[in-house]
Amino acid sequence: MTRRASKILFFVFFLIFLFFAPLMILYYQGWRFDFDPPAGGKRITQTGGLFLKVIPKQAEIYLDGKLVKKTDFFFGSLLIENLLPKRYLVEAKKNGYFSWKKDLEIKEREVTEAKNIVLFPENMDFEILAKNVEKLWFSPDGRKIILYEDSTPAGTGWALKLYDLEKNLKSHLIEESDITIKGANLMSLEWSQDSKEVALEVRAQERSKYFALRIDKIPPILTEKEPAPPLSEKLQAFKTFNGNLYLLDEFGQLFKNGERLTQKPFPVKSETEYSLEIFPEDFIFLGENQILYQFNPDSQSFEKFFEKINGLKISPDNKKLLFFSDSEIWVLFLKEKLTRLIEKAGEKILLARFSEKIESAFWLNSDYLIFNAGNKIKIAEIDERDKLNIVDLGEFESPEIFFNQTSDKKLYVLADGILYSSETFFK
Secondary structure: OOHHHHHHHHHHHHHHHHHHHHHHHHHHOOEEEEOOOOOOOOEEEEOEEEEEEEEOOOOEEEEOOEEEEEOOOOOOEEEEEEEOOOEEEEEEEOOOEOOEEEEEEOOOOOEEEEEEEEOOEOOOOEEEEEOOEEEEEEOOOOOEEEEEEOOOOOOOOOEEEEEEOOOOEEEEEEEHHHOOOOOOEEEEEEEOOOOOEEEEEEEEOOEEEEEEEEOOOOOOEEEEEOOOOOOOOOEEEEEEEOOEEEEEEOOOOEEEOOEEOOOOOOOOOOOOOEEEEEEHHHEEEEEEOOEEEEEEOOOOEEEEEEOOOOEEEEOOOOOEEEEEOOOEEEEEEOOOEEOOOEEOOOOEEEEEEOOOOEEEEEEOOOOEEEEEEOOEEEEEEOOOOOOOOEEEEEEOOOOEEEEOOOOOOOEEEEEOOEEEEEOOOOO
16 A cells, blocks of 8 residues: 555545544444434434332343343442433333333433332232131231130130231130130220230120230230220320320310420310320321321411321321221321422322222331222332322122231231231241
8 A cells, every 4th residue: 555545545534433423422422323312303302211129139121112231230220321301101121020110201411210119919929827707916026916806616706816827826815705604795905005014895684894815924914994084174185206295185285295386276176086106207197086296387277188087097117197087098298308309398199089089008118108099909109200000909798907027028808707917928
């Protein structure tokens, strides 16, 4: 090759380098040419990313129907980079599980996250724990259940049994004849906070009797007690939280450790039961029948929050409140949450509305709810971006459900006198 040809070739490659080098730099900085942007036309834009974390691991991830990759084996996560800014149909799938699907927006120079995805089994296994059960009460530590069984084989009326969940063992506690031979109705049962004792109210011969039953003794010890003194007429409700004592007096004034919080008193009604519920960040609620009021620290008064409420439960991370009526499920954010939008503390959102009556609802974890609407047991996420992912876990006749958040992470279902337990969630 001649010297002149070498120079020409050098300059050609140099010009090619000058042309492509900036393009390569822009490419590695995330710039792309978008031939079909949402607004139409063509443009050069920077890309975004998508981060996913899925339980169980090794789930298949699809974008707009195309398989991208599986989540990793160790953490169940996946980062997809260099995505053009637009909306994508994101799907997480795994054989034997309900899929998760959501339409998510990818923005320039941002990573959109969906890191709380859970895929649930299509066929959840339930085993029978006990039969002839009419009522049940879970201990505060989630390790024991007291079962109320009626029409015992010996003809002695009802009986209370203890089911030890750790030992998978059912044992006898007391039966109706231990209270009286004249016949008795169990009116109420309440666990002690240490899960070692229960308080019983039994009505026999038109009068009530009160008992303490020590279940941590062998055999259990039943002791009759004097009835608890009624609340003072000057005290409508009280609650302790984090070492603080909250009181509502007869004039509707709210006190915290003796300091009055209300400027405007709440209009209390005679012969009406009131209850106080206290949550982190000084969220204070007052229950009056099925009406819930929230204390507003700015106006220093109670304001109506929700009507026809059936339940109020705090999430495991203490950042959200679940509350529901016969047909609606809502979530209140106690702390600021950064997502696609910034949700401020105190914001409440309607998650779902159903035609069937919602009987019970629980936090499955801090991002999913489990509840029964009619005869169907359902699981729903609380990520309100796009449509909610809701799955039907099972169907029972008029089920009573309880999710054991504090212990074995199992769902317990009482239906037609049979007590079932599910397999463990989040193994």
